[in-house]
Amino acid sequence: MHPAPSVIVFTTLSGLGFGLLFFLGLGLPDVSGWVAFVFFAIAYGLSVGGLMASTFHLGHPERALKAFTQWRSSWLSREGWCAVLALIAMGLYAIGIIFLGQRWEILGVLGSLLSLATVFTTSMIYTQLKTIPRWNMKLTPAMFLSFSLAGGALLAGQTRVALPLLLIAALVQILYWRQGDRAFAASGTDLGTATGLGARGSVRAFEPPHTGTNYLLREFVHVVGRKHAEKLRVISFVLAFFLPVVLLLIPFSHFFALMAVLSHLAGIATSRWLFFAQAEHVVGLYYGKR
Amino acid sequence: MTQLPQSTDRKMGLVIDLDTCVGCHACVISCKGWNTENYGAPLSDQDAYGANPSGTFLNRVHSYEVQPAEGHAQLIHFPKSCLHCEDAPCVTVCPTGASYKRVEDGIVLVNESDCIGCGLCAWSCPYGARELDQAEGVMKKCTLCVDRIYNENLPEVDRVPSCVRTCPAGARHFGDLGDPDSHVSKLVAERDGMDLMPEMGTKPVNKYLPPRPKDQIEEQIDILAPLLTPVAEEPKGFLGWLDKTLEKL
Numbered sequence: 001m002h003p004a005p006s007v008i009v010f011t012t013l014s015g016l017g018f019g020l021l022f023f024l025g026l027g028l029p030d031v032s033g034w035v036a037f038v039f040f041a042i043a044y045g046l047s048v049g050g051l052m053a054s055t056f057h058l059g060h061p062e063r064a065l066k067a068f069t070q071w072r073s074s075w076l077s078r079e080g081w082c083a084v085l086a087l088i089a090m091g092l093y094a095i096g097i098i099f100l101g102q103r104w105e106i107l108g109v110l111g112s113l114l115s116l117a118t119v120f121t122t123s124m125i126y127t128q129l130k131t132i133p134r135w136n137m138k139l140t141p142a143m144f145l146s147f148s149l150a151g152g153a154l155l156a157g158q159t160r161v162a163l164p165l166l167l168i169a170a171l172v173q174i175l176y177w178r179q180g181d182r183a184f185a186a187s188g189t190d191l192g193t194a195t196g197l198g199a200r201g202s203v204r205a206f207e208p209p210h211t212g213t214n215y216l217l218r219e220f221v222h223v224v225g226r227k228h229a230e231k232l233r234v235i236s237f238v239l240a241f242f243l244p245v246v247l248l249l250i251p252f253s254h255f256f257a258l259m260a261v262l263s264h265l266a267g268i269a270t271s272r273w274l275f276f277a278q279a280e281h282v283v284g285l286y287y288g289k290r
Numbered sequence: 291m292t293q294l295p296q297s298t299d300r301k302m303g304l305v306i307d308l309d310t311c312v313g314c315h316a317c318v319i320s321c322k323g324w325n326t327e328n329y330g331a332p333l334s335d336q337d338a339y340g341a342n343p344s345g346t347f348l349n350r351v352h353s354y355e356v357q358p359a360e361g362h363a364q365l366i367h368f369p370k371s372c373l374h375c376e377d378a379p380c381v382t383v384c385p386t387g388a389s390y391k392r393v394e395d396g397i398v399l400v401n402e403s404d405c406i407g408c409g410l411c412a413w414s415c416p417y418g419a420r421e422l423d424q425a426e427g428v429m430k431k432c433t434l435c436v437d438r439i440y441n442e443n444l445p446e447v448d449r450v451p452s453c454v455r456t457c458p459a460g461a462r463h464f465g466d467l468g469d470p471d472s473h474v475s476k477l478v479a480e481r482d483g484m485d486l487m488p489e490m491g492t493k494p495v496n497k498y499l500p501p502r503p504k505d506q507i508e509e510q511i512d513i514l515a516p517l518l519t520p521v522a523e524e525p526k527g528f529l530g531w532l533d534k535t536l537e538k539l
Contacts, residue, residue, distance in 0.1 A: 209351050283415070
């Protein structure tokens with residue numbers, strides 16, 4: 001799949017932002033006044049900024065409101081609803097904490113759950129696609145949720161929670177890569193089933209329909225950069241999980257905490273780039289490509 | 291509404307004969323022509339006369355080589371367009387309701403004024419049947435020439451999809467695949483019509499007729515042979531007299 005910057009920025013930042021909102025809604029950390037304002041400003045900057053970025057790849061962003069209509073069947077529509085409801089709930093909760101000195105706990109818990117639901121619905125947009133076997137796995141939502149929770153705990157300064165969550169996210173990441181590498185073969189789809197000619201012999205793409213490129217090849221057959229995938233996996237793993245864990249284990253300082261957050265962010269962005277760049281759409285088979 | 295209908299009154303679709311398709315791409319061109327000039331946004335091209343041309347097409351013809359375990363390889367031309375699936379994943383993923391399947395004839399269409407161009411329907415289609423038009427920013431797909439097949443301004447013979455009308459080899463057939471007595475359903479039954487990627491669970495309406503192994507067929511399938519037998523009969527009249535006279539000499 002083409003790793004569109006807008007979608008990578010969106011899923012990385014909003015995942016982190018909604019992760020932070022999850023902890024803020026539970027009163028972790030228990031802040032008030034201006035300190036709370038800064039925490040909520042960061043969380044809203046990340047989550048809303050990410051959502052805005054996601055509209056950049058639309059052909060007609062001015063019609064985006066129509067995307068709220070099909071929540072009965074479409075995960076993308078459900079994501080829109082969850083995001084808006086989570087932001088409204090957490091916004092009211094933030095007003096109570098920052099300006100009124102009130103902690104409306106039920107509203108906070110509701111906002112936390114809606115924030116997690118937003119991340120889950122985002123992950124389901126990818127998970128539902130049978131056409132991309134590497135995404136069509138239960139580990140995809142597990143990865144999105146565990147990354148969001150680990151990043152949120154890190155941003156919220158919840159060191160004791162962040163450590164185990166980072167280790168869980170790291171484990172999910174390794175399992176996702178392991179199973180993902182086998183997913184295409186396990187799906188049973190090949191050029192033989194794609195053309196229906198597989199029973200007659202080995203099928204080879206002889207001539208493409210056109211000499212140039214097209215939308216399908218640009219969008220679904222992205223091979224540039226796959227050759228560095230192994231190196232990028234190591235880099236992303238070290239940045240997203242290893243360094244933050246080390247920085248959390250040494251005696252606490254605000255500088256190290258900031259470094260841990262930035263390192264995690266860079267690592268997750270790299271992992272998310274791989275999530276798209278390594279995903280192979282079955283339509284590539286028709287062109288003799290993966 | 292992007293929920294799929296429980297069932298459709300008819301299942302209009304195409305049957306594509308891989309045995310007779312000659313790979314001329316005439317269907318590709320006629321499709322592009324009709325659908326650029328008629329229903330919906332035109333199918334744009336980018337850099338059409340430059341070094342790197344690219345454009346939106348609703349129908350494309352691939353060519354594949356099949357190498358059996360024994361014997362010669364076979365070259366098969368393979369036209370591919372929307373299969374108007376019964377369980378169309380492109381419809382249910384649509385967040386705006388722009389993508390829908392019609393109850394009356396099962397045709398999958400895009401309401402272009404509702405499409406936000408998110409591309410998710412193209413992601414969900416295993417067949418590459420949908421392309422986002424780069425000039426218009428909306429999703430384009432085969433409409434089964436919905437503006438031809440019911441169009442009473444056209445002569446009846448033209449009320450079929452443009453690709454079917456154009457095919458010089460008669461490799462494309464149009465009809466109701468939900469009616470077991472229709473000519474397309476009979477073709478599918480006779481020739482073991484098949485689905486593409488059945489494991490995807492999309493239940494395509496369009497069917498493909500498998501190519502016959504032309505080097506193993508016992509019976510006569512050369513339809514031209516009978517036409518090539520000598521046509522000269524015994525001469526009559528003056529030529530007959532001349533023939534007989536010259537024979538005697």
